Amino acid sequence: MATDAPTATGVSTAEKTAWERIKEPAVYVRLISLVVVIGGWELMGQTGNIDPVTFSYPSAICVAFWDLIASGKMTAAAYESSQILVAGLLIAIPLGIVLGILMGRFRTFEYAVDTYVFALYATPVVALAFPIAMVLGVDFVGKTTIVVFFAIMPIIVNVYHGVRNVDLSLLEVTRSFCSTESQRWRDLIFPSVVPYLVAGLGLACGRALVGMVVAEFLMSISGLGALSQDYIADLELDKGLAPVVLLMIVGIALTKVVNICETKFSSWRVRQES
């Protein structure tokens, strides 16, 4: 590496850093692991060791994936699913923030509602699917409600803890300098809550996806959940697993979006590490 340095041009330096990046354990161990697991799985499928009626393998799922997209079935199903996912999150996020803040800030409100909130947090929400269906129906409203129930809990609980864990010595600073309550929210409480909120949003997005599929399985069957279940029922496992792959991709994408938001809103924290 040192001997290359004098002759290295900009291009070769870039190539070298790319190569060096691959040489990092975090990268090459993951690559090897992927090759072994996915490759092994594929090999099992190619050599006829996987019965396509009960399971499938990567290349078959990929082909099925493109087929479903080409026929428009996947996009239609994804559009249908995304409606309840987006609607659910659009309700759960603001409502969760407001409830978490009210619980964290006002003792009376906390005492009035904390029993239900923590009981619901501990309850597997799947168990609520049937009562919700009975009351709100099995269509859009009922399904969206399931997503809301799945997604809202980590937001409420995290925001509540964020408000509660405000640095008491900084609280005293705001009091000492005669801050009004609204200034205190701006200067201290909201910034303190952001990291908790972002962590809550990450959990909420994951749970919202689960809620979406649960709703599509258990209520009126629709969207990606329906697409998957229909093909699995027809013993076409490759097509049945393709929507699952899409759900994985969406899950990863949502997590990334949350991470980017986190970096944006806590630049002071990132700079501290560098």
Place this chain on the structure above:
Amino acid sequence: MSSSDNGLNPTLRLQGVGKWFGSLQVLEEIDIDVKTQEILTVLGPSGCGKTTLLRIVNGLILCERGEVSFKGEVVDGPRPEMAMVFQNFGLFPWKRLDQNIGYALRIQGKDKNEIDRLVSHYTELVGLGGFEANYPSQLSGGMQQRAGLARALAAQPDVLLMDEPFGALDALTRETLQEELLRINEAEPKAMIFITHSIDEALLLGDRVLVMTPRPGRIRFQFETGFGRGRDLEALRGGKRFQALRHYLWEAMRNPDEEPEPIPELNLE
């Protein structure tokens, strides 16, 4: 050096202040007058209620007995004429240095130009010019406390309340900041209550030193240091009077139950 009205008009007056936490009495019968532009250092062992006393003066907590008055008005809550410098700096980690220093001004609703002008003035005064865009975590403890001081000064208070502000700093930084504090106070004199458990610090900075007893905190004795303004801290340390006072205070702190032999010079000036 001192003008004649100083003795007559206490800026801050504590009368018979007593404080309990539950059934535990932490302060008893505290009477203090702080004159305009006077630096009062309060010296006492840990747990003698020094910080509690300062929080009562600031109006952050109320006393059960007696009262604090500022220019004749009873202090029943924090007021903008007093500004505190905190032991743990108390800077907002998500605010840049200039935003931290301008914090009190924004709270007071000053207009933006005024804030910018005062922030840049006090940033320079405490020697932090060039670090405006940094976050507190990027700065050393000494620089963070300079920012804490600048924030309090920018609020342009009549009284500065210093809660062991240099207690968390290393010895060298501490000495530098002591000198800086006196230099700044020369430039813009204010009344100051400075809490410390360091004998040297109490003597170096104080016009008057007040010694407290622990549990419950009471005033044990107080005296004028008589070192005057514009003091040279290096020369002061080597001086006879400083050494004598230092020894006296050391004996007093070591034997909380008996008063040390009086030193004649103490009552001079």
